[in-house]
Amino acid sequence: MKHVARKRFGQNFLHDQHVLDRITDSIAPAAGDTMVEIGPGLGAMTDQLTRSLPHMHVVELDRDLVARLQQRYRPEKLTVHAGDALKFDFGSLPVPDGQKLRIVGNLPYNISSPLLFHLATFAPKVKDQHFMLQKEVVERMVAEPGSKVYGRLSVMLQWRYDMTLLFIVPPEAFDPPPKVDSAIVRMIPLAQPLACDGARLEAVVQKAFSQRRKVIRNCLAGMFTEAQIIEAGIDPTVRPETISLEQYVALANLP
Numbered sequence: 001m002k003h004v005a006r007k008r009f010g011q012n013f014l015h016d017q018h019v020l021d022r023i024t025d026s027i028a029p030a031a032g033d034t035m036v037e038i039g040p041g042l043g044a045m046t047d048q049l050t051r052s053l054p055h056m057h058v059v060e061l062d063r064d065l066v067a068r069l070q071q072r073y074r075p076e077k078l079t080v081h082a083g084d085a086l087k088f089d090f091g092s093l094p095v096p097d098g099q100k101l102r103i104v105g106n107l108p109y110n111i112s113s114p115l116l117f118h119l120a121t122f123a124p125k126v127k128d129q130h131f132m133l134q135k136e137v138v139e140r141m142v143a144e145p146g147s148k149v150y151g152r153l154s155v156m157l158q159w160r161y162d163m164t165l166l167f168i169v170p171p172e173a174f175d176p177p178p179k180v181d182s183a184i185v186r187m188i189p190l191a192q193p194l195a196c197d198g199a200r201l202e203a204v205v206q207k208a209f210s211q212r213r214k215v216i217r218n219c220l221a222g223m224f225t226e227a228q229i230i231e232a233g234i235d236p237t238v239r240p241e242t243i244s245l246e247q248y249v250a251l252a253n254l255p
């Protein structure tokens with residue numbers, strides 16, 4: 001029976017073989033990799049990846065799709081984790097000594113930011129991540145200071161990852177087509193992120209960008225004095241979107 005795409009699970013299934021091949025080439029799966037796919041859906045990417053991998057893991061929330069995947073693949077080939085990727089402990093997957101996890105997925109766009117933040121907590125155990133996301137989200141992730149779309153997602157993810165927008169995917173590549181363009185992003189955890197307490201950095205960045213149009217002195221009133229902002233090497237009259245990752249880290253590291 002044909003699966004009817006469920007909007008609430010952000011289901012848009014890839015059917016363009018050229019796009020599937022390009023994504024697979026970008027991921028370049030190798031036989032020894034430990035790989036997990038988030039939201040395998042009907043298995044379009046899974047089929048491609050399992051050609052090179054003797055075994056892989058998937059995490060899928062939709063129980064109907066879980067049942068389909070379990071019917072389609074032998075358990076030695078595919079371990080299906082039925083559940084919510086937002087709550088999944090990616091650190092619990094068995095990875096051989098000296099190796100790290102590879103994470104891939106055409107992500108459900110309705111939960112992309114919280115999912116990226118959840119995944120960031122596993123960054124030290126991860127080799128790389130390749131995701132399909134809404135193009136605008138990828139543009140925010142890789143944005144530089146001064147850009148209109150530079151914000152919390154840019155700073156928090158750039159603190160942990162080296163990120164590259166690989167290519168754009170048009171709506172026609174999916175069934176049903178989403179209303180927006182999509183993009184493939186490669187995320188490689190940094191070996192040595194700038195030393196900083198993540199929760200503190202998050203608090204500073206969240207407060208800074210909660211009023212993008214104000215100058216940073218006013219955005220951070222109550223958290224830092226003007227003198228402290230200057231001490232972190234920041235002009236207190238600039239807007240939050242012009243402040244670099246290094247400067248936000250300096251602020252978060254103030255005693």
Ligand SMILES: C[S@@+](CC[C@H](N)C(=O)[O-])C[C@H]1O[C@@H](n2cnc3c(N)ncnc32)[C@H](O)[C@@H]1O
Nearest residue numbers: 009012013014039040041061062084085106108
């Ligand atoms: C955009 S579709 C991609 C499907 C498939 N990978 C493809 O490319 O055709 C997103 C998939 O994520 C699943 N999904 C949605 N929310 C999820 C969650 N919280 N945890 C795990 N999977 C989820 C959906 O059921 C769906 O299969």
